[in-house]
Amino acid sequence: MELKVGEDYSIVIDAIGSGHFDWLRDRGYAGWVVIMDEETERHCLPRIQPWLEDVPTVPIVVPAGELHKHLDTCKYIWEEMFRGGVGRRWCCLNLGGGVIGDMGGFAAATFKRGIDFVQIPTTLLSQVDASVGGKLGIDFFAVKNSIGLFANPQAVWVDAGFLRTLPARELRSGYAEIIKHALIANAGQWEEIQQIGDLDSIDWAPVITRSVDIKRRVVLEDPRERGLRKALNFGHTIGHAVESYFLHREDRLLHGEAIAIGMITESWLSHQLGTLGERELADIRQYCLRTYGHQHVPESSYRELLDLMRQDKKNDGEEINFTFLDRPGVAAVNRTATADMITRSLNYYNTLGD
Template sequence: MTLTVASDYDIRIAPIGASHFSWLEERGYAGWVVLSDEHTRTHCLPLLAPFLTGKKVVYIDVPAGERFKHLDTCRHIWEAMFAGGVGRRWCCLNLGGGVIGDMGGFAAATFKRGIDFVQIPTTLLSQVDASVGGKLGIDFHEVKNSIGLFANPRSVWIDPAFLRTLPERELRSGYAEVIKHALIADGAEWETLRRGTELRSIDWEKVITHSVALKREIVEEDPYERDRRKALNFGHTIGHAVESFFLPRPERLFHGEAVAIGMITESWISRQQGLLGTADLEAIADYCTELYGHQEVPRASFIQLIELMRQDKKNEGDEINFTLLESPGRAVVNQAATPEVILESLRYYNSLAK
């Protein structure tokens, strides 16, 4: 399956093979960079190795994890590119999850004013979310993706086989974005998804294709996030703040786990604002807690969380901005909520603990 995004690049959902690298060779690059972390180097790079033999390749490794998605790691990438003789006519293959895609794309798009790059997402999260839209960036001052830019890859190669390398928790984390896409854009798909919680039995090629198509439609309509694309932020205003708070702590949350908290709390705000019905709120809260469990958000963190939300790049003026739900499948952008309402939504979430 091949999906074209705004005529700029293709997303290929298929086993990665010789045709992918023939396409790359046809572009006449002087060489290729392969960026990986310790996990993808071990589990994913061997799938590409037969097609890299005899090529001019610079291999760069970075440590895995969100806590390394910062300027110091970018500096390491840029220094390795310089040391390897990488020039403007090279292409960077970003082999990894969302961190590698965001940071590797950012490093490539800024190196010598920009070299081409191909995203090869290896996690469900990166396949259904980060693969579409050209948003690149790194974390700064403990605020996620606060330094970055929009730049499209030359192509995106999605191979569902990579999902077999993932632990169950990582797979569930990515699934939160599948849920989000359905909640903001496809109510019928939401009804289908919420009938199942056994992820290993899912037809991933079908689910990924549908979820990517939903995001592609939104991105094509609003590539620079001025209006409808903001719908993709559902669950992320509170979710990003919660994720940032837990990041340096032993009980840190994966991105999808934090977004699940965000979807529950922002659904509660949607109901409080008179948009979402009580039955839909309860269905979303029940499904998310069944899939992701419950991690209490400490009351002592509430003020810090509000301050993190105030740094969110979606805000306008002094208001904290949200995407909310009218109903499953219908999102409403540019909705403000007061700190008091946000804190009440967090208290609601904490009350769900069994």
């Protein structure tokens, strides 16, 4: 399956093979950089290694995880590119999850004012979300993705076979973005996925295709996040703050686990502000709790969470910007909520674990 993102690039959803790399060779690059982390070097590199043998290749391995998605790691990547003799006519292959896609793309797009790159997402989260749309960046000042830019890849290669290398928790984390895409843009898909209980039994290729197509259509209509694309932030205003708060704790949450909290709290806010119905709120709450369980958010963290939300790059002025739901399948962008309402939404979420 090939999904075109305008005239810029294609998302190819298929098992990676010789045809992918023949296409890359035909573009006449002087060499390839492969950016990966310790996990994808071990589990995913062997899948593409046979096609790397006859082209000058600079492998760059970085530590795995969001904790390392920062400027110091980018500095190391740039240094390795210089040591390897990488020039403007090279192409960077980002082999990994969302962290590698965001950071590797950012490093490529800024190295010598930009070299081409291809996204090869290896996690469900990156396949349905992070690899699509040209948003690149790193975390800075304890705020996710606060330093970055927009730059499109030459291609995105989505191979569901990589998912067999994932722990169950990582797979579940990525699934949150599939839930989000359905809730903001496809009520029929939301009805379908509520019937899914066992993620191990899913045929992922068609599920990924439908989810990627939602994001692709949103990105095509609003590539620079001026309006409609903000719908993709549903669950992320509170969710990103919760993720950042837990990042340095022993009970750290994965991205999708934090976004599940965000979807519940922001659905509650949608209901309180008179759009989302009680039955729809209950369905979202029940499905997210069934899939992700409950993680108590300490009341002592509320001030820090609000501070993190106020630093969110989507804000305009002093107000905290949200995407809410009018109903499943219909999102409402550029909505705001007071600090008191946000605090009440977190209190509501905490009661669900009692």
